[in-house]
Amino acid sequence: MDIIVCVKHVPETAEAELKIDSTGKNIEKTGLVYDINEWDDYALEEAVRIKEKQGGTVTAITIGAEDSDATLRKCLARGADKAIRLTDPKFVDSDGYAIAKILHSVIKILHYDLILTGMQAGDDGNAAVGPILAQMLNIPHATMVKKLELATGTAKVNRELEGGLEEQLEVKTPALFSVQTGINEPRYVSIMGIRKAMQKEIKVMTLADTGLTENDVGTAGSWTRIEKLYVPPVEKQAEFLKGTPDEIAAKVTEILKSRGLI
């Protein structure tokens, strides 16, 4: 079973104080803490677990600058066999479609039975690259996967739906699955493990190696365009209720009553 896992080195933005950069279309990245995208962490773990059970290889692929190696090293330490970093200044500001094109250019010449991605990236939250890549490769896919079982030529996956429902799909492989957090528990990697992974090679590929042109990637190769990025204004402020717990409880009760909530 040869598995490709697409990973992304992302800044932690949910709890950070974000600033918009001078272009007005991107965030100011200095000072942000980067790590492997949370959902990708589960995808990688799932791939390694399958490999440990059934044999085969796990290849981690990312698109990004040299600092993305930290994420690839983590993948290698966790048990990935190979790592590929696609790096080119022209790749910067690619939308989901252009990103999928770059991944596709490399993945189409690799052997794979399964491609795993995180359900979404924690930074842009598009959840688009997985389905787009599956379409480009013309393979079936499922999103929000929280359980994965493999048989010969097929995979059974459980995915979450709305309204408290879960569905089980039987999908012919090769297939692409976007993995939801909680599908497994990503293993802890020791410093020793990461140090060992430092010796493994990370294959670096540039635009020239992909067979694509400048017009296929970056803003030129994107079909959507960010016009503006802004930090939404802080909304209102709560009316604070003060006093002892009993006094506060009485005030809350009074408010709920006056607003017809109880």
Add this chain to the structure above:
Amino acid sequence: MSEGKGVWVFSENADLMLEMLGKGREIADKLGSKLAAVVVGSNVADRANELLKYGADKVYLVDNAVFGRFQAEAYLGVLYNLVVNYKPETVLIGSTKNGKPLAARLATRLEVGCVPDCSRLGVDEKGRLVGERITYGGNAVAKLTFKTKPQIVTVPSRAFEKPQPKDGSGQVIKLDAKAEQAKTEVVETKPLETSNVRIEEAEVIVSCGRGLEKKEDRALLDELAGVLCGQVGCSRPLAEDRKWFSEWVGLSGHKVKPKLYIACGISGVIQHVAGIRDAKVVVAINKDEQAPIFEVADYGVVGNLYEILPALKEALKKQLQ
């Protein structure tokens, strides 16, 4: 396909379809074009007729037993063929767990762009669709346009108001379509073992976050929820990191719309707040007066939930007796 005209909406979710028709009508009027809904399913003719009352000029109806349940490849094939034949300029697809990947694949097959989860949609002075989406974990909003047509966006539930029904003069156009050969089969659909209650429908929710120190302390919330005939929820860390709950309220979890939401020990990162935007009244209890939850709450209590909750339970009990 740039010569296309018309605004289309599609969702397998009936409520979301109506919400999108409201917004779709507005966009179509601005562009001076027609609004069409696409209905795919089995025995759905009534549903198609109903949509004419909600602003659709046309409904393209594909009514066939093979489309009785959502099947990704089959639905993709139907939508793809319809778009190629009728060339709409703009397509709104409901951002459900099935609709979102469907939109991404449709756009790719058409070789056009797709902007997911637009919580705002408008038309600029050049007649281009402008979508706004929450990004960077909810800390920023991106405004996007398209270089290609049709302009495909997905729309989350409850981003837009459902319009009032009126007498419609539109028409239903029945179409035949075959299901493309599928590589994906739905084996079964069943309720999640963990979710015997549907928190999305709850009128009162008492929710806890990292301020809850032990799993057993959930009893405090259960008791208060019991008095208020509500349900208990939590923020993501309690489900994902601590595994004390199986589901959570938030952008990546359940979006809720209770009349009353009591947030206990929840800091209120945007991931969580995005899930409670539709709550009518939010009461927040947190030790940290700087907690961002107080920016979205109507009423704030700076204090210890272990002291406030029991007091509140008693006060409410007395009131309700």
